[in-house]
Amino acid sequence: ILNVEQSPQSLHVQEGDSTNFTCSFPSSNFYALHWYRWETAKSPEALFVMTLNGDEKKKGRISATLNTKEGYSYLYIKGSQPEDSATYLCAFSGGYNKLIFGAGTRLAVHP
Amino acid sequence: SQTIHQWPATLVQPVGSPLSLECTVEGTSNPNLYWYRQAAGRGLQLLFYSVGIGQISSEVPQNLSASRPQDRQFILSSKKLLLSDSGFYLCAWKGASSNTGELFFGEGSRLTVL
Numbered sequence: 001i002l003n004v005e006q007s008p009q010s011l012h013v014q015e016g017d018s019t020n021f022t023c024s025f026p027s028s029n030f031y032a033l034h035w036y037r038w039e040t041a042k043s044p045e046a047l048f049v050m051t052l053n054g055d056e057k058k059k060g061r062i063s064a065t066l067n068t069k070e071g072y073s074y075l076y077i078k079g080s081q082p083e084d085s086a087t088y089l090c091a092f093s094g095g096y097n098k099l100i101f102g103a104g105t106r107l108a109v110h111p
Numbered sequence: 112s113q114t115i116h117q118w119p120a121t122l123v124q125p126v127g128s129p130l131s132l133e134c135t136v137e138g139t140s141n142p143n144l145y146w147y148r149q150a151a152g153r154g155l156q157l158l159f160y161s162v163g164i165g166q167i168s169s170e171v172p173q174n175l176s177a178s179r180p181q182d183r184q185f186i187l188s189s190k191k192l193l194l195s196d197s198g199f200y201l202c203a204w205k206g207a208s209s210n211t212g213e214l215f216f217g218e219g220s221r222l223t224v225l
Contacts, residue, residue, distance in 0.1 A: 006154075032212050043201070043216035044155075089155065093212050097143055097162060098170075103154030 004092045006102035013080050014110055020076045021105040023090030027071035032093040035064055035075055038104070039086040047075075047088075080109040113138035117202040117217035124224055130175075130189040132220050134202030137183065142204040144185040145214065146177055149199040158200075161185060162207065197224045 005024045013019050025033060032051045038044040048057040053068040061078045077084055087106045091099040117134040124130060136142050143162050147155040157170045159177035167177050174193050178186045185202060202217040 004154075034213065036214075043218055044214075045216075046213045049213055091155075091214075097168075098145070098157055098160050099212065099214060100157060101147070101155035 004102040010106040012108045017080050018078045023073045025071050025092035029094040030068045033073050034091040036089040037086045082109045085109045115217045122222045127191045132187040134185040136204045141207045145203040146187050147201045192224045194224050
């Protein structure tokens with residue numbers, strides 16, 4: 001059974017704080033690691049897809065790193081804003097056709 | 112552009128009743144299709160996926176079934192719902208030739224079984 005773990009489960013920060021979350025996944029049979037943002041009342045949307053060990057991706061104030069050898073990825077948010085409030089999901093792909101999701105990290109950014 | 116729709120958005124059903132959730136994709140051909148469920152306080156659990164018409168892979172043994180009668184239609188069903196079937200169901204698609212494997216999700220269907 002493939003296990004994808006995310007921590008913390010939830011996080012409350014103040015506007016302007018920087019924060020980061022962790023995703024751990026199986027280090028064998030790695031194909032890709034995805035990060036999604038899931039805002040309330042909306043559908044999950046992809047932030048990043050990473051495939052190579054050492055990958056770093058950035059989109060505005062959000063960035064992610066990948067270590068496939070040890071099986072972890074970090075998502076960083078610099079200078080959190082209230083609109084960053086969402087659940088952040090990571091998903092592991094060990095093959096081409098399916099993604100296994102973690103339970104997510106719920107982020108609340110307070111003004 | 113591609114779009115994905117699923118319905119109904121909300122459903123309240125008694126235990127033992129049947130279920131049918133539908134999902135359709137527009138603007139693409141031969142997509143990979145997926146059903147996920149989020150139970151209360153938990154992550155997204157992959158239920159079924161399909162790489163083509165009539166081809167269904169089941170990820171977990173359960174009370175549910177899936178069918179793909181047409182290329183861009185994916186249906187989640189149950190003959191008799193259980194309380195444990197309550198949850199938020201998401202349909203998703205991926206291009207069959209997509210290198211990134213990025214999923215595109217529908218709006219979701221919230222099922223409450225009473």
